Amino acid sequence: MRHGRRRITWSGTALVLGAVTAGCALVTYLPQDQGLDTPVVVEGVPGETLDLTYAELTVTDVRVADTLEGTTETAVAGGTFLVVDVTWRATRTQTTFAGAEVTDSQGRRFWPSALGDCAASATSQPGYAWRATYCFDVPEDALAGATVRLARGSQSEEHAEQRRDAVAVVDLGITAGAARTLWDAAETVRPEPQGFAVPGAGDAATGDASTGDASTGDAGGDA
Amino acid sequence: MKHARSDGPDLAFRIGRRVVAAVADDMSTAQRVGVGVVGALVALTPFGAWSPAQAQTAPLVTGTAVEVGPFEVTVEKAAVADDLGLLVPEPGNQMLAVVASVTNTGEVPEYSVTLGDTMPAPRGVGIVPEEPFGEPAAETGGEADLPSPTIVNIADGTSRSILNPGVTYRLAFIWEQSGDFAGETVPLELIDLGWVEEDLAGLDDGHWYVGEAAFSGDVPVGQAGPGTEAGQQ
Amino acid sequence: MTTLVTPAVPGPGGEQDERPAPSLPPGMLPGTIPPSPPPQAARAGWWRRNVVWLVLLPVAVVVAAGASSFRVWAFWWPTGLHHEVDRVTQGGVAHYAGEYYDLGLSLPERANTDVLREVDMTVTNVEQVATLPAPQFGDPVEVPDGSVAYQVQLQLAAEPQTDLSGCQIVLVADDGTRYGEDTSDLLLGSVYRCLPPDAEDSLSVQPSWDVTSYVLVDADATITQVWLAFGGPEYVRTDLPPR
Structure with missing residues (x-):
């Protein structure tokens, strides 16, 4: 053991403080989370089949409704219900699709309501296309330019479950003029409960062609 | 060496x-x-050493919008009824509903549980206390916890678990109340919510915490007419 | 090089002491190592002096990585099919053995115990069918476009009173896609996929019995294996002959 007195010297203090400051600056200013956390966003439009690796997704129809009539309950919109019909086709294993969120042009976010047979999440397996209808209660000024974000990871906790995972963002294609018309229309929609997607049985003209595409796509294509 | x-x-x-x-x-x-x-x-x-000291509560006036956390709340009235749709009280009790218009003024959806935190059950008007699991309420002694309100959307009688931004709902905040109550007003408090961006103690970033009472006032009680509250079930 | 570490023996009192430390001869800079007492041997190099810590460093890295990987066994391993217990070719008997925690839902005397579940599986037939039989309730499910339906026939054997709830009959394609993992039969509406259709609860009655299950599969998929599982992580596998 060495005996003797060491001094706290200016140079030693400056060295330590400088190192701590430099470390703090690195942690604070380097964009360390970017690239590690960001989801893989697959963009598309209604009718297009999107490959999310774990599933193929098609937004088959976009509607609005003031009233949703389900088998057990009827729901009246506070704003208007943005009704988004989709088909999911899992490609690897049984998958729960927990993420469904609408984002408007101002960046506000809206979550679906599981009212009147509308889905808040869907579970399906490979081997078939599964139909689900999401209903979002949104204000009038959210319609124009709205996009829907669908994924297997839930959107709660700032999209924590979607980190580094594929996420579909579909532009619903609502123009400002169309938004006015959609808002004024007093539609009653009877959302179909989730089920096997049978082409031709849907109510959307756009849905038929795109669902057909899904079955000829590269389902299970990681062979 | x-x-x-x-x-x-x-x-x-x-x-x-x-x-x-x-x-x-x-x-x-x-x-x-x-x-x-x-x-x-x-x-x-x-x-919370640097949190500002809590100010006195502001008056709660029916028909006037106030801000609590992410919500703009306009309390309209209170009403008592024998039953409200699926909500049926024990014999001898009645349901007390506070009617308010609520808008989520934020950018993201909020849970209606968070909204329930802003409106605690009025005290001293015979609200049936929460029954703790396993033991009758009488044995707990002292002041029993009053339950959170059941929140029902008046337009269709549904309960909404989330409230999307920018959408205004006319909601009923409902408690079960002793049938003995015959007052003309109920004392109501609205609790402010504070946003915790970074939670140093609990590692639970980004949540609303329940603060102190921000507004208080007496809300007049009317008799709920047929079909006004959640009556469409 | 200066350092902030002072000796274990404190300096002389707490008063302001402007003199150099006692062991420092006049003229020495603070922080340098005094020349006395004279070294008995050549000073060991930095690597020699720190050899213990250098050896411990990789160990510490391994321990830290292990400690932070608890999610692998806590979350990933139990929820999925990860452990192949047995593997046979078609015609052989695959022996499933896996422990589960019984909540006593079917047999109260098993409540809150770990139970070893043993089931023998023989795949008797796997073939494509054009239509699906009528379900227990409701209308028959049409085979959707882009899908084909497979009929899977198994012979199962287990001690009577074996709990078969949560049973999965999985068809695995050559690309690893797993079809039919659901624990209930979407197509026929039966809750117990591994028991005869007239089963009243999840417990087996006979020592040996046949089950038929239907699975929807992508039209272009090549099915190569049949798995039997109960939620995982254990499963047994039967390889189908190439066709």
Whole structure:
């Protein structure tokens, strides 16, 4: 053991403080989370089949409704219900699709309501296309330019479950003029409960062609 | 080469003492006091030492919109009814509903549970207390916890678990109440919510915490007419 | 090089002491190592002096990585099919054995115990069918476009009173896609996929019995294996002959 007195010297203090400051600056200013956390966003439009690796997704129809009539309950919109019909086709294993969120042009976010047979999440397996209808209660000024974000990871906790995972963002294609018309229309929609997607049985003209595409796509294509 | 063998159980203590001594030995008394004060201030930060002292509650007036956390709430009235749709009280009791228009003024959806936190059950008007699991309420002694309101959307009788931004709902906040109550007003408080962006103590970033009462006032009670509250079930 | 570490023996009192430390001869810079006492041997190099810590460093890295990987066994391993217990070719008997925690839902005397579940599986037939039989309730499910339906026939054997709830009959394609993992039969509406259709609860009655299950599969998929599982992580596998 060495005996003797060491001094706290200016140079030693400056060295330590400088190192701590430099470390703090690195942690604070380097964009360390970017690239590690960001989801893989697959963009598309209604009718297009999107490959999310774990599933193929098609937004088959976009509607609005003031009233949703389900088998057990009827729901009246506070704003208007943005009704988004989709088909999911899992490609690897049984998958729960927990993420469904609408984002408007101002960046506000809206979550679906599981009212009147509308889905808040869907579970399906490979081997078939599964139909689900999401209903979002949104204000009038959210319609124009709205996009829907669908994924297997839930959107709660700032999209924590979607980190580094594929996420579909579909532009619903609502123009400002169309938004006015959609808002004024007093539609009653009877959302179909989730089920096997049978082409031709849907109510959307756009849905038929795109669902057909899904079955000829590269389902299970990681062979 | 001599080895400073650190074989005692007091190794951690010796290291800690060395680190403290290394810094403190060369300080003047004034410096030590300064360091102590700074350390104490830093240590108090997670416990809300810098939160502003709570002001007095503002008056709650029916028909006037007030802001609590992410919600704009306009309390309209209170009403009592024998039953409200699926909500049926025990015999001899009645349902008390406070009717309010609520808008989520934020950018993201909020849970209606968060909204329920802003409106605690009115005290002293015979609200049936929460029954703790396993034991009757009478045995708990003291003031029993009053339940959170059941929130129902008046337009269709549904309960909405989330409230999307920018959408206004006319909601009924409902409690079961003793049938003995015959007052003309109920005392109502609205609790402010504070946003915790970064939670240093609980590692639960980004949530609303329940603050202090921000608004209070007496809300007149009417008799619920047929079909007004959740009556469409 | 200066350092902030002071010796264990404190310096002379707490008063301001402007003199150099006692062991420091005049003229020495603070922080340098005094020349006395004279070294008995050549000073060991930095690597020699720190050899213990250098050896411990990789160990510490391994321990830290292990400690932070608890999610692998806590979350990933139990929820999925990860442990192949047995593997046979078609015609052989695959022996499933896996422990589960019984909540006593079917047999109260098993409540809150770990139970070893053993089931023998023989795949008797796997073939494509054009239509699906009528379900227990409701209308028959049409085979959707882009899908084909497979009929899977198994012979199962287990001690009577074996709990078969949560049973999965999985068809695995050559690309690893797993079809039919659901624990209930979407197509026929039966809750117990591994028991005869007239089963009243999740417990087996006979020592040996046949089950038929239907699975929807992508039209272009090549099915190569049949798995039997109960939620995982254990499963047994039967390889189908190439066709």
